[in-house]
Amino acid sequence: MPSQSQSYSFQRQIETYLHADIIVIGGGPAGTAAAIGAARSGKKVALLEKSAQLGGMGTLANVSIFMPVGNVTGIYREIISEVLAEYLPADHDQSIAPQYSPFLLRQYFNEKMKKENVQVFYHCEFIGTVHEDGRINAVIVSTREGLRAFEAEQFIDCTGDARVAIDAGVPHRTGREEDGLTQPMTLMFMMQNTGKPVTPILPEGCYLYNEVSDLPQGRRLYWEQNNDGSLLVNMSRVKANGAKIEEINYAEVEALRQVYSIAHYLQRTGFETYALTHIAPQTGVRETNQIEGLYTLTEQDVVSGTRFADVVAQTNYEIDIHSPDAKKTTDERHVDGYDIPYRCMVPEAFDNLLVAGRAISATHVAMSSMRVQATCYALGQAAGAAAAISLDTGCSMRDVSMHQLHGELERQGVRFLGQRAGSVQAAD
Numbered sequence: 001m002p003s004q005s006q007s008y009s010f011q012r013q014i015e016t017y018l019h020a021d022i023i024v025i026g027g028g029p030a031g032t033a034a035a036i037g038a039a040r041s042g043k044k045v046a047l048l049e050k051s052a053q054l055g056g057m058g059t060l061a062n063v064s065i066f067m068p069v070g071n072v073t074g075i076y077r078e079i080i081s082e083v084l085a086e087y088l089p090a091d092h093d094q095s096i097a098p099q100y101s102p103f104l105l106r107q108y109f110n111e112k113m114k115k116e117n118v119q120v121f122y123h124c125e126f127i128g129t130v131h132e133d134g135r136i137n138a139v140i141v142s143t144r145e146g147l148r149a150f151e152a153e154q155f156i157d158c159t160g161d162a163r164v165a166i167d168a169g170v171p172h173r174t175g176r177e178e179d180g181l182t183q184p185m186t187l188m189f190m191m192q193n194t195g196k197p198v199t200p201i202l203p204e205g206c207y208l209y210n211e212v213s214d215l216p217q218g219r220r221l222y223w224e225q226n227n228d229g230s231l232l233v234n235m236s237r238v239k240a241n242g243a244k245i246e247e248i249n250y251a252e253v254e255a256l257r258q259v260y261s262i263a264h265y266l267q268r269t270g271f272e273t274y275a276l277t278h279i280a281p282q283t284g285v286r287e288t289n290q291i292e293g294l295y296t297l298t299e300q301d302v303v304s305g306t307r308f309a310d311v312v313a314q315t316n317y318e319i320d321i322h323s324p325d326a327k328k329t330t331d332e333r334h335v336d337g338y339d340i341p342y343r344c345m346v347p348e349a350f351d352n353l354l355v356a357g358r359a360i361s362a363t364h365v366a367m368s369s370m371r372v373q374a375t376c377y378a379l380g381q382a383a384g385a386a387a388a389i390s391l392d393t394g395c396s397m398r399d400v401s402m403h404q405l406h407g408e409l410e411r412q413g414v415r416f417l418g419q420r421a422g423s424v425q426a427a428d
Helices: 029-039 074-083 102-115 163-167 245-268 299-304 364-370 373-393 402-411
Strands: 016-025 045-048 118-121 125-132 135-143 146-157 172-174 189-193 230-233 274-279 289-291 311-315 319-322 330-333 338-341 353-355
Touching: 016 029, 016 118, 016 135, 016 373, 029 045, 029 074, 029 102, 029 118, 029 146, 029 373, 045 146, 074 102, 074 373, 102 118, 125 163, 146 163, 146 373, 163 289, 163 353, 189 245, 230 245, 245 274, 299 319, 299 338, 299 364, 311 364, 311 373, 319 364, 338 373, 353 373, 373 402
Parallel strands: 016 045, 016 146, 045 118, 146 353
Antiparallel strands: 125 135, 135 146, 172 289, 189 230, 189 274, 311 338, 319 330
């Protein structure tokens, strides 16, 4: 248990390593798209990533399948056209769900960032913010050379956990409203068809699963779409909050135990020729923190298909809640399609901070629908473009003109589905 007996004040002078126009913290789907969106607006952009690779849960956690969102547009469409061209739909208003190689996507992003003139800094773990009078002046990160400051005019928090925003004092919520429990975590893994029988292995400490009902999710969930014998498995489930020290420690151990147990089960129940070939470097996180923004996306918005004048992303991905109690149930509900407004990314108290990705202002149920990678790419691209407009016009993030933002997004290849009559209106 953490000690409650002592706290410390830690002060030191920290050298500035770089000054950029816009700094993006976190290199997942939202962060990569935010960096590109800002760089395409002519800004000097630095992207800070705590690991050795970009792509977030798609690469680090091997969640290497894009869920269908009903609008394949913008940077997300570019990724499909450049990495998965065979899946590219003729128009943007269609759904696809391609399985991809996390290893190829990692290499793709390295080259993509060079082409887009984005400076990427790996092994840069966010430590804290330097801020005053409603503006962030710098972020402090831990690097291989110690603590360094990165200064900018605008900052975009794409950490997934709202780490930057929370450190700066932005109000936030965690998990479902009644008890703070988050969706459980899953460790993804891959198996390969070897064409010949393999010997199942069950390491010490693992479980013997014999029936579907024994499995952590109470179901079999996997994809094998690319005709190369590669099986992507999503079947573990661990009750834990990925933003908590003790819970993440437990989850990494328990999830790995489940992975070996599930692979052993599959090798005895239909996948006798499949060998375990890759386990993600870290357990995947579905949900942690949500900021309190100028607007909070609600379950009603999702189920009723609300349209907003300040739309920045659109999706028809289902409500998809893996039981926060880690029961063997999943709340899955069809969604026709809805807008996510810009205001969900804007904290009230700061002029030069946006939050993009799964940590935007949304309720527990709404977040379960908007959290997937394709939607996070859309949110990130909009955040990057908005930060550039804010810098160009000298306005705060909350006052960015939607006319200008939509014009810039259109220039960058973003297309929105038509607005409905009686749309909710937002101030320009």
